[in-house]
Amino acid sequence: MAEPTAAIARSLLWFEFGVLYIGAPLGIALFMPGHLLFEALAVFSFAGLVLLWFTGGFHWRSLVRGWSRVPWRDVVLIALATLLAGVVILSLSRPDALFQMLRNRPEFIPVIWTFYPLLSALPQELIFRPLFFHRYKVLLPDGRGAIALNAAIFSFAHLMYWSWVVALLTFVGGWVFARAYLDRGFPAAWILHAVAGNVLFAVGMGAYFYSGNVVRPF
DSSP: OOOOHHHHHHHHHHHHHHHHIIHHHHHHHHOOOOOGHHHHHHHHHHHHHHHHHHHHEEEEEEEEGGGGOOHHHHHHHHHHHHHHHHHHHHHHHHOGGGHHHHHHHHHHHHHHHHHHIIIIHHHHHHIIIIIIIIIIISSSSHHHHHHHHHHHHHHOOOOGGGGGHHHHHHHHHHHHHHHHHHHHHEEEEEEEHHHHHHHHHHHTTTTHHHHGGGOOOO
């Protein structure tokens, strides 16, 4: 039987986990205006870093080390897979959005490709990879179960878009990013996420992933 203090600590971790990864995304999806997305990401990133600091035992240098282990072949593959998926999805559902930005506002592409990795992919990776796998390690199942849970939580965090397309793509992406983080380190997960996101917006998937396009189904 677990010691009372250990059981209490575990219960508190579960409560914290539920608030951070279930309650917060649900609240954002139900109540938060879409234009506050980046502000919310900033707040959660700061909170995540504070929690990571108080957890202890985390090697902070791992966030900036490991570039030699980035799987550049996988980076190319995820870019091609994302491009193909975007073309197929938009051709079937929103053909008017296919390469819309490239056709109409190409000057925005360099801006997105510069700031998306820093303002969106980076804070998401901090929250859903180092914090998730370090602070809540004792709560996670073994092996692929932990990766599957991470992918599901990452997908649920995108509930605010109210789209099964977003849910499916972010689950697959979450699985890839989580595995890269565990096998190759933080830089690998961040680069894969940044490239996938940049390609999504270039192909026109902002029709699904841009918060300004969100329409709540109620």
